[in-house]
Amino acid sequence: SQQGEEDPQALSIQEGENATMNCSYKTSINNLQWYRQNSGRGLVHLILIRSNEREKHSGRLRVTLDTSKKSSSLLITASRAADTASYFCATDQAGTALIFGKGTTLSVSS
Amino acid sequence: EAGVAQSPRYKIIEKRQSVAFWCNPISGHATLYWYQQILGQGPKLLIQFQNNGVVDDSQLPKDRFSAERLKGVDSTLKIQPAKLEDSAVYLCASSLDISGQVYGYTFGSGTRLTVV
Numbered sequence: 366s367q368q369g370e371e372d373p374q375a376l377s378i379q380e381g382e383n384a385t386m387n388c389s390y391k392t393s394i395n396n397l398q399w400y401r402q403n404s405g406r407g408l409v410h411l412i413l414i415r416s417n418e419r420e421k422h423s424g425r426l427r428v429t430l431d432t433s434k435k436s437s438s439l440l441i442t443a444s445r446a447a448d449t450a451s452y453f454c455a456t457d458q459a460g461t462a463l464i465f466g467k468g469t470t471l472s473v474s475s
Numbered sequence: 476e477a478g479v480a481q482s483p484r485y486k487i488i489e490k491r492q493s494v495a496f497w498c499n500p501i502s503g504h505a506t507l508y509w510y511q512q513i514l515g516q517g518p519k520l521l522i523q524f525q526n527n528g529v530v531d532d533s534q535l536p537k538d539r540f541s542a543e544r545l546k547g548v549d550s551t552l553k554i555q556p557a558k559l560e561d562s563a564v565y566l567c568a569s570s571l572d573i574s575g576q577v578y579g580y581t582f583g584s585g586t587r588l589t590v591v
Binding site: 369395396398400405406407408409410413415453457459460461462463464465466467468 | 479508510515516517518519520523530531566568573574575576578579580581582583584585587
């Protein structure tokens with residue numbers, strides 16, 4: 366079953382611009398995580414935000430979480446061509462494995 | 476530290492044949508997962524192990540898929556017989572704790588299976 370739903374499905378921007386991706390989920394969660402997947406590769410963990418946190422930063426990444434709206438957003442600032450990838454949100458309930466959304470495909474052109 | 480190792484990287488088989496995938500997780504990671512990722516979709520959990528015990532296999536098609544984790548380390552996922560709809564990337568991941576609440580999951584590069 367798919368818990369998270371990313372929006373938009375695809376996003377094209379120029380280098381230097383900011384990219385924002387959103388994730389909505391259906392049931393209450395323990396944590397929400399964001400992963401990146403380059404074409405033909407495995408997923409790489411980017412950032413984890415706990416259900417009692419509202420915002421988290423890591424380098425050029427900023428994640429927000431609104432549990433009342435059951436939504437999260439991932440902001441990538443000053444995008445680079447190397448940020449071209451698919452981005453997935455994943456959620457868990459206490460003690461369960463991560464459930465992934467369908468992903469947002471980001472294309473950054475130079 | 477070494478990452479999650481998976482083999483083979485690619486596999487092409489005919490329908491009704493059998494196939495096996497191997498995964499070696501990060502040393503010390505107690506939890507191991509197998510995910511199936513169909514093109515254009517997010518990964519879907521097939522099975523989750525804690526050490527060598529199964530925690531969740533509710534989405535594993537048990538009539539054709541089987542998995543084991545010997546001695547709580549390496550794991551093998553088998554499909555027998557394969558169907559066309561099994562064409563996907565099979566991803567193995569491991570984590571220090573259930574749900575990867577501390578450091579998230581570490582994924583292998585996956586095995587791309589094509590069933591013809």
